[in-house]
Amino acid sequence: MAALTERRLVSFLAQRFGADAPGVELGIGDDAAVLAPAAEPWICSVDASVAGVHFDTRWVGHEDIGYRAFQAAVSDLAAMGATPSAALSALVLPRGSPPRAIDELTAGIAAASRDTRCPVVGGNISRGGELSLTTTVLGHAARPLRRSGACPGEELWLVGAVGLAAAGLALLRLSTSRAVPACAGDRATPPLPTPSLSTPSLSTPWADAGVERCIAAWRRPRALLDEGRELVGRASAAIDVSDGLAADAQQLAAASRVRVVVDRERLRAALDAALFAAARRLRRSALGFALSGGEDYALLASGPRRLRPARAVPIGYVSRGTGAFLAVAGRLVPLRGGFDHLRT
Amino acid sequence: MAALTERRLVSFLAQRFGADAPGVELGIGDDAAVLAPAAEPWICSVDASVAGVHFDTRWVGHEDIGYRAFQAAVSDLAAMGATPSAALSALVLPRGSPPRAIDELTAGIAAASRDTRCPVVGGNISRGGELSLTTTVLGHAARPLRRSGACPGEELWLVGAVGLAAAGLALLRLSTSRAVPACAGDRATPPLPTPSLSTPSLSTPWADAGVERCIAAWRRPRALLDEGRELVGRASAAIDVSDGLAADAQQLAAASRVRVVVDRERLRAALDAALFAAARRLRRSALGFALSGGEDYALLASGPRRLRPARAVPIGYVSRGTGAFLAVAGRLVPLRGGFDHLRT
Numbered sequence: 001m002a003a004l005t006e007r008r009l010v011s012f013l014a015q016r017f018g019a020d021a022p023g024v025e026l027g028i029g030d031d032a033a034v035l036a037p038a039a040e041p042w043i044c045s046v047d048a049s050v051a052g053v054h055f056d057t058r059w060v061g062h063e064d065i066g067y068r069a070f071q072a073a074v075s076d077l078a079a080m081g082a083t084p085s086a087a088l089s090a091l092v093l094p095r096g097s098p099p100r101a102i103d104e105l106t107a108g109i110a111a112a113s114r115d116t117r118c119p120v121v122g123g124n125i126s127r128g129g130e131l132s133l134t135t136t137v138l139g140h141a142a143r144p145l146r147r148s149g150a151c152p153g154e155e156l157w158l159v160g161a162v163g164l165a166a167a168g169l170a171l172l173r174l175s176t177s178r179a180v181p182a183c184a185g186d187r188a189t190p191p192l193p194t195p196s197l198s199t200p201s202l203s204t205p206w207a208d209a210g211v212e213r214c215i216a217a218w219r220r221p222r223a224l225l226d227e228g229r230e231l232v233g234r235a236s237a238a239i240d241v242s243d244g245l246a247a248d249a250q251q252l253a254a255a256s257r258v259r260v261v262v263d264r265e266r267l268r269a270a271l272d273a274a275l276f277a278a279a280r281r282l283r284r285s286a287l288g289f290a291l292s293g294g295e296d297y298a299l300l301a302s303g304p305r306r307l308r309p310a311r312a313v314p315i316g317y318v319s320r321g322t323g324a325f326l327a328v329a330g331r332l333v334p335l336r337g338g339f340d341h342l343r344t
Numbered sequence: 345m346a347a348l349t350e351r352r353l354v355s356f357l358a359q360r361f362g363a364d365a366p367g368v369e370l371g372i373g374d375d376a377a378v379l380a381p382a383a384e385p386w387i388c389s390v391d392a393s394v395a396g397v398h399f400d401t402r403w404v405g406h407e408d409i410g411y412r413a414f415q416a417a418v419s420d421l422a423a424m425g426a427t428p429s430a431a432l433s434a435l436v437l438p439r440g441s442p443p444r445a446i447d448e449l450t451a452g453i454a455a456a457s458r459d460t461r462c463p464v465v466g467g468n469i470s471r472g473g474e475l476s477l478t479t480t481v482l483g484h485a486a487r488p489l490r491r492s493g494a495c496p497g498e499e500l501w502l503v504g505a506v507g508l509a510a511a512g513l514a515l516l517r518l519s520t521s522r523a524v525p526a527c528a529g530d531r532a533t534p535p536l537p538t539p540s541l542s543t544p545s546l547s548t549p550w551a552d553a554g555v556e557r558c559i560a561a562w563r564r565p566r567a568l569l570d571e572g573r574e575l576v577g578r579a580s581a582a583i584d585v586s587d588g589l590a591a592d593a594q595q596l597a598a599a600s601r602v603r604v605v606v607d608r609e610r611l612r613a614a615l616d617a618a619l620f621a622a623a624r625r626l627r628r629s630a631l632g633f634a635l636s637g638g639e640d641y642a643l644l645a646s647g648p649r650r651l652r653p654a655r656a657v658p659i660g661y662v663s664r665g666t667g668a669f670l671a672v673a674g675r676l677v678p679l680r681g682g683f684d685h686l687r688t
Contacts, residue, residue, distance in 0.1 A: 025385055026490065029599070031423035031584060032389035032481075034488050038381055041369055044465070045376035046432040046480055050472040079375035088390040090434075090478045121388070124478070128394040134434045134468070134478040136390055137376075144378050146370065240375060255373070 009102070009125055016110050017120040023085055024121050033121035035086055040140040042085075045076035051094075051131040059172040062101045064219040066108025066133065068295075071221045072242065073135035074116045075297040078228035079240035080146075082139035084118030089135055092128035105133075116223055143232055150237035150256035150302040152320045157235065157312035158270055159227045159299040161217065162245050163286060166293020167278040168218030171211055174282070210277025221297050228299060230309045235301035243294045246335040249324035252300060259321030260302075262291075262335065264328045270313045291326070291335065353446070353469055360454050361464040367429055368465055377465035379430055384484040386429075389420035395438075395475040403516040406445045408563040410452025410477065412639075415565045416586065417479035418460045419641040422572035423584035424490075426483035428462030433479055436472035449477075460567055487576050494581035494600035494646040496664045501579065501656035502614055503571045503643040505561065506589050507630060510637020511622040512562030515555055518626070554621025565641045572643060574653045579645035590635045590679040592644055593668035600646075603665030606635075606679065608672045614657045635670070635679065 014028040026034035049069035051057060057065070070087070077084050089109055093102060113120050118137060224240075231238055237256050241248045245262065253260040264287065271290055279286040302318050316327065325332040358372040370378035393413035395401060401409070414431070421428050433453055437446065457464050462481060568584075575582055581600050585592045589606065597604040608631070615634055623630035646662050660671065669676040 026488070030491050031420040031582075032387045032426070032483075032488075034424075034485075035386040035388065037383055037385055037484075041381055042379040042386065042482070043376045044379065044430070044432060044480070044482060046434045046466065046468050046478070048434050048436060048468045048470045048478070050436055050470050052473060053471050076375040080378075082376070086388070088388060088480060090390045090392050092392060092394055092476060122390065124390050124392045126392045126394050127397050128474060128476065129396060130473045132436060132472065132476065134390070134392070136388070136432060136480040138386075138388060138482075139376075140381075141378075144370070144376075147374050238375075 013106060013123070016106050017113065021119040024119055027119070027121045028123070033086065033088070035121070035138070038085070038140045040142045041144060043077055043080045043082040043139040043141050043144055044136065045073065046134060046136045047073035047076065048132060048134040057131070059176045060219065062104035063108035065131070066105040067112045068219065068221055069133040070109050070112035070135055071116065071223050072295070072297065073137045074112070074118055074223035074225070075240045075242065077137050077139040078223045078225045078297070079238050079299060080139070080141055080144045081228045081232035081238070082141035082144060083229065084116055084137060084139045084225070086121040087113065087118050087135055087137050089120050089123035089133065091123065092126050092130070092132040094129060094131055095127055097131070116225060141232070145228070145231060145235055145238040145301070147237055147239050147252050147255035150252060150258050150260070150318045152258055152318055154236060154302045154318040155305050155308060155314045156260060156262065156316035156318060157301045157303060157308060158267070158315045159231070159301065159312050160224050160296060161272045161275070162241055162296050162298045163275045163290035163293050164214045164217035164272055165221060165295040166289040167275055167282065168214035168216065169295070170282050170284065171215055171278060172218065208277065210274040211281060213272070213274035214278040217296055221295060223297055224299050227311055230311065231299065231301050231303070234307040234309055235303040238299055238301040241294055241296060241298040241300050244292045245300065246291045246324065247294070248300055249335055252302070253322060253324045257322070259319045260316065260324045261319060261332065262316040262324070262326050264326050266315045270315055357450060357467070360450050361457065365463040368463055371463070371465045372467070377430065377432070379465070379482070382429070382484045384486045385488060387421055387424045387426040387483040387485050387488055388480065389417065390478060390480045391417035391420065392476060392478040401475070403520045404563065406448035407452035409475070410449040411456045412563065412565055413477040414453050414456035414479055415460065415567045416639070416641065417481045418456070418462055418567035418569070419584045419586065421481050421483040422567045422569045422641070423582050423643060424483070424485055424488045425572045425576035425582070426485035426488060427573065428460055428481060428483045428569070430465040430482050431457065431462050431479055433464050433467035433477065435467065436470050436474070436476040438473060438475055439471055441475070460569060485576070489572070489575060489579055489582040489645070491581055491583050491596055491599035494596060494602050494604070494662045496602055496662055498580060498646045498662040499649050499652060499658045500604060500606065500660035500662060501645045501647060501652060502611070502659045503575070503645065503656050504568050504640060505616045505619070506585055506640050506642045507619045507634035507637050508558045508561035508616060509565060509639040510633040511619055511626065512558035512560070513639070514626050514628065515559055515622060516562065552621065554618040555625060557616070557618035558622040561640055565639060567641055568643050571655055574655065575643065575645050578651040578653055579647040582643055582645040585638055585640060585642040585644050587638045588636045589644065590668065591638070593679055596644060596646070597666060597668045600662070601666070603663045604660065604668045605663060605676065606660040606668070606670050608670050610659045614659055
């Protein structure tokens with residue numbers, strides 16, 4: 001990219017995102033975008049990813065920053081059982097951002113836009129003190145899934161993996177401190193290298209399959225759009241796990257005015273082997289990552305047993321009452337914690 | 345407001361914005377909002393307002409920050425001749441923001457939401473290093489106005505005032521430096537006081553009507569929604585003047601592949617008396633404010649003379665060629681400048 005002016009950048013982005021998609025009547029470059037009317041209700045949501053809060057450029061490259069910010073936003077459509085129509089991408093670029101950073105950032109956004117079939121039809125660019133990406137997503141759904149429909153007697157379903165991204169983040173954080181998370185019987189593990197700013201390599205000597213999988217889960221999450229649509233007509237309520245299973249189970253319980261109970265053994269049985277491997281290396285609890293870590297963008301839903309989709313794993317149940325609990329050997333322990341965006 | 349947690353804030357905002365509006369099937373509090381399908385095409389746009397770039401909390405209160413950020417976003421709908429349906433408001437709050445700041449900020453957003461009949465149906469809250477507001481607006485229009493339809497032979501129309509907000513901003517900036525913009529014959533003007541952080545008073549001894557009008561234009565702009573809709577079926581192209589008349593005339597010319605000529609005398613005749621009063625006080629040129637100052641959110645449009653609406657003032661013409669020019673005594677001077685969001 002040549003020297004950066006706003007007009008040059010808009011023209012570059014119009015090319016990069018070139019939204020020649022069905023339903024897009026007017027894309028980037030006018031005062032607003034125009035989308036063809038849809039017969040179904042519109043679903044809209046916005047999500048922000050802010051440097052120093054949601055990521056740290058010391059351990060994630062700009063392409064991943066763009067990719068994951070976009071997928072995080074689209075995940076809200078997945079949780080509603082919606083199909084993406086279009087996105088608007090508002091970027092705040094720190095003064096002095098090199099053209100390469102913007103190139104990588106928008107390449108990541110464009111890749112996620114392709115992967116989710118959600119064309120970028122507009123946006124905003126501003127200078128600022130810190131990098132942030134605010135992504136608006138628009139979609140449509142005939143019968144949107146809400147958080148508020150869970151009923152006593154239903155099963156609690158988990159769709160997709162939880163905890164991997166949180167473990168991956170812990171590994172990436174460690175890699176910048178250059179500390180070695182030694183684990184029993186593995187004293188020869190070499191130090192984790194500082195990842196490069198552009199595209200941190202996963203093929204490092206220290207990367208075993210579990211570690212690699214967890215880091216990839218954090219760097220390249222995937223909104224579960226197909227899985228979300230599969231829940232429509234089956235689930236009575238759904239939410240995406242963005243702030244941690246414990247926090248989002250509380251949200252589901254509060255919105256539905258029910259009690260949500262996660263069975264510890266069922267949850268443990270549902271966890272990915274990669275999570276146990278990474279947790280061992282980090283000397284932390286796999287269950288802890290599963291309960292408190294968000295950003296895998298799994299879906300948590302409730303519904304009657306007979307309607308459970310093949311990809312949904314029953315991890316608990318819904319009952320009368322309030323709050324979210326972990327069932328441990330017949331005892332109910334209140335689920336607390338999770339990510340509060342105002343307490344970072 | 346009590347101590348700030350995310351859940352408490354979301355519940356406070358759900359009450360404040362309570363989007364019980366027609367067409368809103370599901371508002372704040374779920375993974376996404378749900379809007380009833382519309383028969384007309386959807387118009388969508390996003391606009392960001394960032395501390396240190398678009399405003400400075402030293403000379404604008406939080407209520408005004410919220411109000412003007414929202415109106416600025418809605419102005420893009422006005423430029424398309426659209427009617428607002430809903431908005432999403434994404435806030436980045438600096439660590440340590442007092443509850444009062446958030447209360448005032450959202451009060452300003454809520455006031456603008458009411459004034460534009462554009463209900464806030466969702467949003468996002470995050471901590472960050474600096475205050476920013478990113479507002480997504482959704483609307484609908486049977487025949488959206490584009491920037492790209494201007495034809496040679498048409499008139500250039502200005503709808504609404506230009507330059508007032510820029511002059512108001514210059515006055516507010518001066519007020520914090522406590523310098524006195526003395527003007528000829530007015531040596532007794534007292535120093536401009538520093539406005540309070542909450543709601544800077546306009547009823548100060550130094551405020552004459554022109555100054556007051558300009559400051560209000562910057563602090564409380566109004567998206568010209570009725571005027572925009574009035575252009576539909578009459579104008580061939582339209583843009584809102586957010587980055588300055590000179591810059592936005594260039595945008596209109598480039599998008600329509602025509603030459604746009606602003607007649608200096610016609611423009612001067614169209615300017616508000618308040619602008620001349622403020623410019624005199626600031627010892628600056630009223631025409632300079634009109635050409636380079638944005639944020640009044642006037643509309644610039646083109647169309648055939650016979651279709652000109654009553655509220656549109658002809659300030660020039662469209663011809664074959666490229667670029668935007670100022671006609672000065674029969675000579676064409678290239679229009680340059682305007683606000684580039686990447687060069688601040």
